[in-house]
Amino acid sequence: NGHGHKQVKRICCIGAGYVGGPTCAVIANKAPHIHVDVVDLNEKRISAWKSDHLPIYEPGLVEMTVLPRDGSPDRPPNLFFTTDVKASITKADLIFLCVATPTKYTGIGSGRAADLVYIESATRMIAEAATSDKIVVEKSTVPCKTAASIREILSAVGKPDVHFDILSNPEFLAEGTAIRNLEQPDRLLIGSLTTDRGLRAAASLVDVYAEWVPRERIVTMHLWSSEMAKLAANALLAQRISSINALSAICESTGADIDEVAYAVGLDKRIGPKMLKSSVGFGGSCFRKDVLNLVYIAQTLHLPEVATYWEQVVEMNEYQKQRFSKRIVSCLYTTLTDKRVALLGFAYKKDTGDTRESAAISIVNSLVAEKADVRIYDPKVDADAIWMELQWTSPNFADTQKRVTVCKTAYEACEDAHAAVIATEWDEFNNKDTEVHIREVNGLAVIGRSPSSYSTGSGMQFSNGTLETSPAPK
């Protein structure tokens, strides 16, 4: 290549989850000359990736995966899924770390700090299996300076004549739009040390992405900045959601319309219109965990004011979820006992089957505590996945089992219901026809998350239905 850096021929991606799977499908699709292995210890997940039923739902993912995985007459396959982690590491030039970094739930930093147990175990596997130089790339979201720990582990455990270069290449995809985000990223970050070796390693990774991403969108910077930029991006996105939700509470109490307010402020070019929709609060496996991780980092750096500032973003989100549940109770004359409530949507947002930290979970738990009968329907989350999630998260699972039914259609869920709650803004709930049909089943109150056809304005307001003639007590 004329720049003295190595050309990447084989990639091993450790972690076949929401990030590792789609990312590697896109790389393999766009760079047919690169051999891409996606490895995971979870056998069920790996066999699902090899089957007709991929383990995750993401628009466009099947199309992106099948060609490089199965090949075609004029193109040999170059995307492989395997549980043989070590064999794949040994052969790779470049290794992605795409393992989970969840919030620790016991011990030091419990409830805030990121648990780096999977990062460490994957790093040890790399150190043990590597017999030639490797570029190790952090793709997981990690605390600033994690690369330093990775380097220490690799040099302590790895063979003395094997050299490791460590890069940070955080992933910015959003579930539901992962394939589009990977094909046309706003930017790609590659962080490295500024030594000659570090810069050469970064150049090797730049070449991989330059197969399809315009060069000006590939940004290189220092390792620590790149690690920090991912936490910063998620903190600012979550903060924007909490900010608009904090304003929605004021709007509801004053008669101002939060959607009109959001539209008005979004016209200011400095603010912009995106991520300004009031809602029942953010969910998903990232925002809460990454903001809390930032809070923990600030605490360990003895910056309590900074920690408090970011902690409020998460507090406001919890408040908004509680507020939404209270709203349901007040809409139904302050008692839900034995009333039937349809819960439309269980995924944490539309166009994904992911239910991790979904706001729907806290709504179900509140409804069950109020002794409502809850009828759940989601177009992409099946009954098994819903029950699995509820089993983990219910304060009293026996009650939940007694009170919750998972339905196959929205209409089945709405039959004889007193109210329908839209917990996920799936397109199929956001159209006039559905609204009319749901009302035909039983002229019920529809309490929306945000689809505009249901709400008079705010995601927290509702089209009155039967309540129009007999308003709920305040």
Ligand code: NAD
């Ligand atoms: P995930 O839980 O879906 O996938 C992680 C996978 O890693 C699991 O399948 C697990 O079995 C596997 N794994 C763990 N240890 C392993 C080991 N030693 N060897 C092999 N496999 C191992 O997680 P995810 O949602 O893909 O997230 C991964 C990382 O990416 C996290 O740090 C997350 O914060 C970050 N991230 C996620 C998203 C998102 O939308 N999900 C977006 C950007 C960044």
